[in-house]
Amino acid sequence: xxxxxxxxxxxxxxxxxxxxxxxxxxxxxxxxxxxxxxxxxxxxxxxxxxxxxxxxxxxxxxxxxxxxxxxxxxxxxxxxxxxxxxxxxxxxxxxxxxxxxxxxxxx
Numbered sequence: 001x002x003x004x005x006x007x008x009x010x011x012x013x014x015x016x017x018x019x020x021x022x023x024x025x026x027x028x029x030x031x032x033x034x035x036x037x038x039x040x041x042x043x044x045x046x047x048x049x050x051x052x053x054x055x056x057x058x059x060x061x062x063x064x065x066x067x068x069x070x071x072x073x074x075x076x077x078x079x080x081x082x083x084x085x086x087x088x089x090x091x092x093x094x095x096x097x098x099x100x101x102x103x104x105x106x107x
Contacts, residue, residue, distance in 0.1 A: 006102040009034035015095035020082040023092045025074045035070035043104040052098035
């Protein structure tokens with residue numbers, strides 16, 4: 001069992017708007033084995049996302065595992081609506097960084 005960082009096993013880690021009040025975080029794994037290992041370990045769950053983003057678990061709207069694409073999607077409430085005063089990332093495209101240091105056991 002090896003401890004790996006998410007970028008080692010994912011080909012895509014990104015964030016984007018999911019409407020003006022939500023952000024979606026996408027992780028697309030390089031292969032079926034890495035995807036299944038991440039799902040078994042529940043690497044991306046409400047508790048982990050809440051801790052990484054400094055929000056409550058109630059602000060994690062959902063986590064979806066999508067096997068055909070080897071992907072996991074998490075949707076959270078945006079801290080500021082897109083384009084609002086004080087908001088710094090209108091497109092939500094720079095919010096994936098906390099996921100880059102996420103580690104888990106690849107079994």
